[in-house]
Amino acid sequence: AQKITQTQPGMFVQEKEAVTLDCTYDTSDQSYGLFWYKQPSSGEMIFLIYQGSYDEQNATEGRYSLNFQKARKSANLVISASQLGDSAMYFCAMREPSGSARQLTFGSGTQLTVLP
Amino acid sequence: DGGITQSPKYLFRKEGQNVTLSCEQNLNHDAMYWYRQDPGQGLRLIYYSQIVNDFQKGDIAEGYSVSREKKESFPLTVTSAQKNPTAFYLCASRDGLYGYTFGSGTRLTVV
Numbered sequence: 001a002q003k004i005t006q007t008q009p010g011m012f013v014q015e016k017e018a019v020t021l022d023c024t025y026d027t028s029d030q031s032y033g034l035f036w037y038k039q040p041s042s043g044e045m046i047f048l049i050y051q052g053s054y055d056e057q058n059a060t061e062g063r064y065s066l067n068f069q070k071a072r073k074s075a076n077l078v079i080s081a082s083q084l085g086d087s088a089m090y091f092c093a094m095r096e097p098s099g100s101a102r103q104l105t106f107g108s109g110t111q112l113t114v115l116p
Numbered sequence: 117d118g119g120i121t122q123s124p125k126y127l128f129r130k131e132g133q134n135v136t137l138s139c140e141q142n143l144n145h146d147a148m149y150w151y152r153q154d155p156g157q158g159l160r161l162i163y164y165s166q167i168v169n170d171f172q173k174g175d176i177a178e179g180y181s182v183s184r185e186k187k188e189s190f191p192l193t194v195t196s197a198q199k200n201p202t203a204f205y206l207c208a209s210r211d212g213l214y215g216y217t218f219g220s221g222t223r224l225t226v227v
Contacts, residue, residue: 004158033214043204045218052213091158095214101166102210103149103174106158 003027004092006107013082014115020067021077021110023092029053033095034075035104036066040088048090051075082114118143122207122219128227129194129201137192137222139207145217147210148190152176152203153221159206165190194224202226 003026013019025034032053038046051059051066059066067076079086089111093104120141129135141148147166151159161174165184179198184190194201207219 006158009156035214035216043206043221043223045206045208047216050214093159101164101172102147102213103161103164104159104208104216106151106160108158109156111156 004094004105004107006092006110008110009108010111010113012113012115013079015084016081018078018080019082019112021079021090021092021112023075023077023107025073025075025092025094027073027094029097031097034066034068035093035095036064036075036077037091037093038086038088039091039109045091049077079112084114084116087112087114120207120209120217120219122205122222124222125220127222127224129224130227132196134193134195135224137194137205137207137224139190139192139219140188141190141209141217142188143209143211143217144187145209145211145215146187148184149208149210150174150180150182150190150192151206151208153206154203162192162205 005024034051036048049059049061049064049066051068058068063080065078089109091109092107123138149164150162153159160176162180163182165171171184181193205222210216
């Protein structure tokens with residue numbers, strides 16, 4: 001069984017500062033994918049970044065980067081230069097391996113608040 | 117533009133009533149999923165379908181039913197057997213290994 005753990009229920013960051021949201025995962029599979037989503041108060045899930053288990057480089061998308069440490073089974077999201085619009089719920093998720101239904105398993109989320 | 121449409125945005129259910137949540141996609145994706153989200157929590161899988169006329173139970177399928185008669189449509193029925201249906205429901209579809217698209221959700225409240 002897979003499991004995603006996000007240990008920070010809430011985080012505060014000052015505008016323009018960087019923030020790291022933690023995510024650890026547990027799987028015995030060799031092939032998997034890791035995702036980060038942003039959920040504003042309106043409810044939609046906004047895709048931020050993806051890291052494949054075989055990708056050697058850490059993924060980056062604009063101000064978002066994923067600190068992937070495979071041996072430690074961690075996939076932390078780093079947001080640089082925080083903006084007020086970054087205030088939202090952030091979810092880490094893992095995709096099941098190929099051959100299965102490939103559904104996403106989600107962590108419990110981290111509520112990020114950016115302070116002016 | 118391609119995407120997933122969920123309706124209604126808000127839904128109120130009386131005790132003992134069945135209600136159906138709509139999920140329609142025009143992305144030509146084979147795989148579709150229903151998730152439930154409780155306040156302050158992550159998403160949990162209810163049902164999924166990888167192809168028309170086939171669907172499988174997820175982690176919390178009790179009290180729910182689905183159908184997949186068309187590729188574009190994957191409606192979710194919340195039955196009276198679901199004792200605590202108040203939640204936010206999200207529908208998603210998938211293309212390839214990481215092309216997941218989510219709808220905007222339906223907020224269901226028992227009154």
